[in-house]
Each structure stands twice: as C-alpha cells, then as structure tokens.
Amino acid sequence: MTIRLIYKSRATFPPFSVTDVDIMREADSHNSENDITGFLVRLDWMYIQVLEGEREAVNTLIQGIIKDPRHYAYQMIQLVEIEQRMFGDWSMGYMDMSGKKLAFSSMLQGLSDTSPAEDMGHVLNHIAHAAQMQSGQP
Template sequence: MLVRLLYASRAATPLTSTVVDSILAQSRDHNPKFGITGILCYSDDLFLQVLEGGRDEVCELFNAIVRDDRHTNVRILSFEEIPERRFGGWTMGHVNMATVNPSLLLKYTERPQLNPFNCSGQASMALLLELIATASVIGRCA
C-alpha cells in the first residue's frame, strides 16, 4: 500500500549548504533501497518535505527524521493512502525556496516566504505540485 506523508520542520542549526547536502546525500543513498521518493524544500530555517512509498517504510523514515537532531518542531501536515505516486521521479529532489519567484509563494501563503507552519497541508501540497509543474525541482532521477 502506497502512502504520501507531508511534513514541516525547523532546522536545529542554521542551514548551510553542507547541512542541506548531507541531508540530500543521505536521502539519495537510503531512499532507493526502500522504495521511497519525494522532494525537500528548504528556506532559512524551514524544511517542507513530501515522502512517498510503502506505509511501513515511510513511517519508519519519518520516525528517524523526528529523532534526527538536525530537525526540530517536526509536524505532520498530511498523511494519506494514495493510488499512485506524484513524486516518483525523485529519490529526493530539492528546491531552494530562495530561488523561487515570490509571487508563486504568495499564491499559497500569507507572505512571499516559505512557512508551512502558517498554512494548510493542502496549500503546501498545492505549492509542491506547482513547483513540479514549473520545473523548479532539482535532482531528477535518470
């Protein structure tokens, strides 16, 4: 059974390219072994991530993320059973939200900045789908 989990968290320490690269490398190494796909968006001290895969695998990965000391304030925004993947093209695609047109963020949020803690899970998912549609996601699998 496939599921999709959308969560938000805050970075425990200031986000540097080293921290983000470490998270992405770990994800890209780990996720294919367990059939997990998704994307990670980050900005300032915020993460927004969607994970898709088998229920047990996604839940185990989420539990590991909650225990990961690089994340704080981890919050589930959406969890659902799904008939098919929407993020199947990425072992872990990513979007640096600083490179996204602010008007796109204003479409889904109160201010032109990423803050999934201040909007609904539905709006956050719509933003992710639009990021795919506008080719903003980096790291597509071969």
C-alpha cells in the first residue's frame, strides 16, 4: 500500500547551511534504494517534508527522521493512502524558501494536523509546482 506522509519539524542549524546538503545526499541514496519519493521545503528554521512510498518503508524512514539530531519538534501533518505519487520523479527534491515573504510561507507555518483539507491541497500543489519548476517541467 502506497502512502503519502507530510510532517513538519524545526531545524537545529540556520538556513543555507551545508547540513541541508548532507541531508539531501543521504535522502537521495536511501530513498532511491527504498522506492521512497518526496520533497523537502526549508522555511527559515522549519522543515516541511512530503514522503511517498510503501507504508513499511516510509514508517522505517520516519523512525530514523524522528531520532535525527539535525531537527526536533517532529509533527505529523497528514498520512493518507494514495493511488498515484505526486513526487514520483524525485528521490528527494528540495527548496529553500528562507527569507521569502510569500503568502504560501504563512500557510506553511500554520500547517498542523487539524488544517483543513483545502489548505493541505494548496500546500501540496505549491510544493508540486516548485518541484516541476526545478526540474524544468511546465
């Protein structure tokens, strides 16, 4: 069963740090081997991450993420079964929005497990659009 899990957490190091590069390298290798796809958004001291894959693989990954000292205050936002991946071309995409004052930034900061489905849809669509722009797709 394929799932999509979205969580947010707080970074323990400042934006634009080489640590983000390390995270992406590790994610690319691990996720490719385990058929996990997704996208990581950095917004100042906050992360929002979308993970897609088989339930067992994603659950195993999340257990490691929760213990990772590079961030804290893990909060699961959404866990749903899906028929099709939104980030199937990305072992792990990344976008740093730190310092940008966008309406989308406010929505990300306020995201929680009680956020309306409509807000969650907007967030996923924005992240998917960012992924498409980075890959050069229309």
